[in-house]
Amino acid sequence: MIIGLIGLGKMGFALGEQMLEKGHTVLATDVSEASRASFEKVGGKTVRTSAELVSSLQAPRVVWLMVPQGKIVDQVLSEILPRLDAGDIVIEAGNSQYKDSMRRAKEASDRGIAYLDVGTSGGVEGARHGACYMIGGEKEAFLRVEELFSSTAVKGGYAYVGPSGSGHYAKMVHNGIEYGMMAAIGEGFEILQKSPFPYELGDVANVFTNGSVIRGWLMDLTARALEKDPNLTSIRGVMHSSGEGKWTLEEALDLQVASPVIALSLMMRYRSQETDTFTGKVVAALRNEFGGHAVEKAGE
């Protein structure tokens, strides 16, 4: 197929490269000249702007957005939607909030443009060698571009999951599960690391990856990380997050779903970004007030 690809970041570049490899024609753009140059080197064609990208493609067009979620998606859409024709298809495959995707799909639909919201999983490796897609939007549009998904996903790694928003919603929940799984692995290895036994943590992770109940890609990656740095001494345990975990929890609250594992995996990320907490100060002060327990002085 012929695809217009907007966004050549880590994910977009890897995916574009895979699309080329699978025989698609890819016309790409990115704000970074260096990224465009790199993409040309691997065989892609590029233009400078989204507007140029649209005008360079013939209708019916397929435009794939792989840009950071939030304002940038809206900005790109404001540039391309007025230039697209009825019958064109926009695929938005970033980590957008599903309500944004529902709103955007409506805006596109008002112009006769189909809008697929696609949750993409599998990390950079997946984008390069075989991704996993959860696809929401009009089924008819999905069917028209199914080949694009089938050719760049691993076997079985794509599914049409429902109407607009449902693709990004499924990805949001996927990431909520991911937060919980990662925290479970982290906690387990912290126990092993503090245990009375002199474990080679990499050996343990490695045996967990082969035949255990908890085997899977996250365990593979744990083994890989521990192979590089057996006690992770070079890494600080600051856990950043980029939105999906928080959205999952907010959704859980709206649905009144008790989801303590997802909640706590997110909160411990927040905690890891602090060196001290006001909660702790209050509790330490209270212990001092009623029991005369010594407090540690700030600056000590």
Place this chain on the structure above:
Amino acid sequence: MIIGLIGLGKMGFALGEQMLEKGHTVLATDVSEASRASFEKVGGKTVRTSAELVSSLQAPRVVWLMVPQGKIVDQVLSEILPRLDAGDIVIEAGNSQYKDSMRRAKEASDRGIAYLDVGTSGGVEGARHGACYMIGGEKEAFLRVEELFSSTAVKGGYAYVGPSGSGHYAKMVHNGIEYGMMAAIGEGFEILQKSPFPYELGDVANVFTNGSVIRGWLMDLTARALEKDPNLTSIRGVMHSSGEGKWTLEEALDLQVASPVIALSLMMRYRSQETDTFTGKVVAALRNEFGGHAVEKAGE
């Protein structure tokens, strides 16, 4: 090798069958006559008692215990240890508490008998077709029977992890991680199930198994369960537990490891076994006391 296998439950039977398949000679025993008969049918030999099993084997013996953790292990050991000779090896591959294993290894060692504590993962399928072993105890003893592990584990699926107790400790932590992972998957699917979208949950699980970050055996099993019963309508959500999760949490507390995900995955299991809670009664009563909020009457 020639193995004495004590215990022909779900796990022991499957493992015994695999051992036979891999060319080992297996003399087994179990309290159940039916289990012994079944094992004879698949090509094994059996005796009625553990004592008979020991006396039927020639030193240096290898005796593999696959019985429920707790008193039964001690009972079996009290029958066999006095009958074994120095130089024999006992492999205890159930889900024992690691401190029990350390005590038992000491008792065996006092008689010159080596004692390997082996955490076995992979479920019944693993026991039958390729398991995962975390092995603790004397390394020299491990090396003498390594072939037994290597022939019945999946590729890469066994490791000697340290001194007595460390095998069962690693398995304990494995199960703690498993509790957290399962809860994360459960919570995610509960959100999907209550979501505004008409998901086919089995389709979502299936796409998660192929190429996603959270792919792994537990997701495979989720897909399999949802394929059989798409909304799990036939199953009550009562989550039992058999010890390892609690031990992991108790260990975390002793080590002062903040492990909220493991803690909450266990506590929600406890909660699932209750139809009502005294905590809830107290909170409902308090809301009634201060705010006049109606309580639901028991029996309504």
Place this chain on the structure above:
Amino acid sequence: MIIGLIGLGKMGFALGEQMLEKGHTVLATDVSEASRASFEKVGGKTVRTSAELVSSLQAPRVVWLMVPQGKIVDQVLSEILPRLDAGDIVIEAGNSQYKDSMRRAKEASDRGIAYLDVGTSGGVEGARHGACYMIGGEKEAFLRVEELFSSTAVKGGYAYVGPSGSGHYAKMVHNGIEYGMMAAIGEGFEILQKSPFPYELGDVANVFTNGSVIRGWLMDLTARALEKDPNLTSIRGVMHSSGEGKWTLEEALDLQVASPVIALSLMMRYRSQETDTFTGKVVAALRNEFGGHAVEKAGE
């Protein structure tokens, strides 16, 4: 002072009665004719509608809203704001979301009307005999009606806490703390109730109310509830919630505050409203898949 009071529910009625007792003149309204009649009996005057209430008072007016948060507040405001004069003061003392209060204060301010958002605590008893107020809005307006707060609060039980929204925000957090405290008490008494000792729970609650570190009104109420029903056998442990706990948690997430106690006290309320969970079904199904552990069948 002369006050127009809109809302004669549990809280509004009790507060109106206290205002009368403290020598204020109260003209009240409520949609319920019965409530109006009851209020007349305790010495108040009433009118049928909010519009009538406004037209019956002379500027500068003080109108106190004590109605359920949400749409009803907006509806009442849409009736009274156009009828009020610049210089009038609206006091909204319900449990509104603080962002709503900021918006409403802006709308009032655009008409020259001052708007105080007041968090009211102390339950029905407090409203009747001495409440606790956290007051947000223009300080000048607060000072003009301070006597109203000082006369109906317990000693020290009112404070001007900041600009518009800050009163309801402080009340929101108050309720978040309340959720956590109530859950802590509930969990503690559940442990006592399941303990190996034959406690008279009411006796324990009673001693906790006198001189202990955890003494306070919630413990008083615990003792009172247990005195009425020593084992709370008549009450189902279903814990409802009315918004503030959820808002507190959502605010915590926006501020990236790790607040596990508030989070879990809310989630266990949600859990208490379910008889079964999909999370539980998934975990039970998984245990069955990998370990052959029996599931409980629905309907059993």
Place this chain on the structure above:
Amino acid sequence: MIIGLIGLGKMGFALGEQMLEKGHTVLATDVSEASRASFEKVGGKTVRTSAELVSSLQAPRVVWLMVPQGKIVDQVLSEILPRLDAGDIVIEAGNSQYKDSMRRAKEASDRGIAYLDVGTSGGVEGARHGACYMIGGEKEAFLRVEELFSSTAVKGGYAYVGPSGSGHYAKMVHNGIEYGMMAAIGEGFEILQKSPFPYELGDVANVFTNGSVIRGWLMDLTARALEKDPNLTSIRGVMHSSGEGKWTLEEALDLQVASPVIALSLMMRYRSQETDTFTGKVVAALRNEFGGHAVEKAGE
């Protein structure tokens, strides 16, 4: 009454002083000569050793232990039990683990000595001016020394709660509740502190102490601490713990009580004692592995 008091730490000294004030005769001992000298200054009598204390009193003796829980209690008991006579009463009023108290009561009982396990609450102020006691052991012994409790507790602040162990068990749970309440307050004030409003936190705490639903001693102490140091800038938020919270949680696990608030209030204390976590390192490493997300390097 005539009391032998062993232990003149913060709690023991304050309590001894109160006993003197209430007209009791107190013969005290402590390992610290300075403490003994101080106690003499406030009107008490002292001896150097526990043995001397026992021999200086006439049977039937009442000996009150107020020493740190654990080995020290056993050590003191090993010194005094052989020197006491049948009919004497030992009151152990520290924060002992209830199973220890049950064992010790049995040892005392074997010698005909009554042993009361007393949970003491109210902090140092309570010990000095009116404490709160939960008393376990033989009821007959309790009645013989009831005057001692009634004279040094606040009104209503003591109760006989059941057989040996039940006093310390009730205190253990009291402290579990306390952990949860303190965490709830801490979390709430952290939200206020990070909120968009310029709160004077001390003012908010102060209004919460008067008439609110969450009023109580812990809120009083919060107000007091914030009055001294309005933003707690001088205090580090490191939350230590001394056992009871952990015991409460372990007990909850044994009873299968879902107690997430108590669990998390404890775990956040553990977390506050760490500057970095292995859990965090694992999660950060995993995010880097699958998504190329940058990790923060240790030492940065």
